[in-house]
Amino acid sequence: MQSAFWVRRAHKWIGLVIGVQALLWMISGLYMVVVPLDVIHGDHLAHVPTERLDPSSRRITQAQLHVDHPGITSLRLKVLLGKEVYEIKQGKTTSLIDATSGKTISPLDRDSIAALADAAYVGEGSIRGIEWVTKAPQEVGARPVPLWAVHYDEPGKSTLYYSPYSGDLVARRHELWRWFDFVWMFHIMDYEERENVNNTLLRVASISGLAFALSGLWLLFYSFQRRKEA
Structure with a gap:
């Protein structure tokens, strides 16, 4: 009898603590299920055009x-704005x-980036601004x-990010x-980097949720046992 009292009490308080997070798990999980992943990735916004290489126009070996x-540690030949270019890496x-x-053509200027974006963008909006970003935003x-x-x-406030060097x-x-x-x-309870799925807070919440479920299961069996005894 005494054990049932304490288990019931623990079950109640754990439920109060974990209930809000459980609701957030369900809401966030629902959003992830409802919105297709390719839409989240923005595949519908831009498609990088592919162009064939033309060896006849290539003079630099x-x-x-x-x-x-x-x-040079890495080298790649590709087409950029209708021209063949080498992308090289030195460290x-x-x-x-x-x-x-x-000729070295990087870093690319604003006009080149605008042309690249126009060639890739398949949405319904128009460019409202091009920004040189030196401090990476969270996104x-x-x-x-x-x-x-x-x-x-446009309503979705789309942004395409380009590397000025590649x-x-x-x-x-x-x-x-x-x-x-x-x-x-x-969903993952990482309120800073939003990347760590093994953080301490998530572990504590998961263990608390397990304790809530186990205590509830214990109370369920206890109630059935009480009925049989009655």
Whole structure:
């Protein structure tokens, strides 16, 4: 009898503490289920166009690149704004080299980024501003800065983030993604970085939830036992 009193009391207080978080888990989980993941990723906003390489327009060879830019650790040939370019890496430094003239064309300027965004964007808005970002906002995580942020004038407040050194589209962000990030923060209970799914707070909440369920199960069996005795 005494044990039932304390288990019931613990069950009540654990329920009060964990109930709010359980509700947040359900709400955030529902959002993640309802909104398709490809929409969250912004696949509907921009498609990077693919263009065929044209060897006839290429004058700079890879051997010449290694002579002109010693210490190359990675090299990739691609098409950017209708031109063939080499993307080279020297340690942590990335550069773009015109495959015809051999000229370094990075970091890309505002007009080049606007052209890249226009070629990739498939939404309904128009560019309302292009921002040079030197301090990474929360929504781009640990991606290296600086970045070009291309903001669009449309209800979803879409933003395309480009690397000025590689010309790559590194992130697509919009309101549905931002809401996802917000509810994800509550789902994993990481209120700072929103990335750590093994944080102490989540462990404590999970253990408390388990204790709530086990105490409830114990009380259920206890009530049945009491009925049999009666």
